[in-house]
Amino acid sequence: MAVRINRRKEKVQLSRLVNMKSSNAVFEEVRNNFIRFYPASAFEEIKKMYKDFVDLFSGKYPGYQSCNTMYHDKIHTTDTLLALSRLIDGYNIERKRKLPLKRVNLALIAMLFHDSGFIQKKRDVKGTGAKYTKEHIVRSIEFIKSYFAKVGLSAEGFISVKNMISCTGLTTNISGIRFNDKAEETLGVMLGTADVLGQMADRNYLEKLLLLYHEFREGNVPGYESELDLLKKTLIFYGFIQMKLANDYKGVYRFVKTHFSRRYHINKDLYQDAIGKQMKYLKKILKNSPEKYRNNLRRRINPTKIIIN
Secondary structure, eight states, X not given: OOOOOOTTSSOOOGGGTSOTTOHHHHHHHHHHHHHTTSOGGGGHHHHHHHHHHHHHHHTOSTTBOOOOOSSSSHHHHHHHHHHHHHXXXXXXXXXXXXXXXXXXXXXXXXXXXXXXXXXXXXXXXXXXXXGGGGGHHHHHXXXXXXXXXXXXXXXXXXXXXXXXXXXXXTTOOGGGSOOSSHHHHHHHXXXXXXXXXXXXXXXXXXXXXXXXXXXXXXXXXXXXXXHHHHHHHHHHHHHXXXXXXXXXXXXXXXXXXXXXHHHHOOOSOHHHHHHHHHHHHHHHHHHHOGGGGGGGOOSSSOGGGOOOO
């Protein structure tokens, strides 16, 4: 259920609209966005897939362990799923022709399982799923292929989901993907956009970057010498992401502002607003006391409990 907002207050935080710590509350808001343009009965398929997603990340899906990556966890996926549903809603508000139901359902499924490649099989007992960081998209696509066969979804649908998930790779050449139609391409770049917005607008994003560093370390991702080095390079990454959102991802991020304006009467892009505040605070930390960065990152998670193997 969405949280009631006092719109007379100038400062409205993204995290106050929905309880982001509750995956069920987030999923209910995804449903609310969906049924504004599509039949409620059509959401039943997504509801079934959501249960399988929860089972997969909780260790209840046959043959798989529970998620053990601390950055790419269940909340990361539900954060990005909500961002995607808001992009779709904003698009449908603005455009005379809404995105086709079939493609929208596939996009939501793609978002649910876009990081399934981090989940280890039961017999895979070495390390954590972070070791698959560099190949997690390929592994996610492999999981979805077998999943589609198991639940009886079409091969055509799998290709569509494969194309969309490929868009979440930050080094993927979007122009090289052979989309089936324009709607699939639009939803693909929305998927990539939602993956970025969902994680970077998280109010715990800066704290979680420390967890991401250790995922990168286990996954042999080059270019980061320490937690502090990753924090410093995040400012450079922010500039890169802004260009990617505008260019490779076709500027579809703008549709969230339409969503917030129509649904909440808030004429702001709350995602970019939240991300901007994160970067402002990060700059302050790195300028004033970079050696004490952990002391200034105190939200929710406790980075001191990170175990370095």
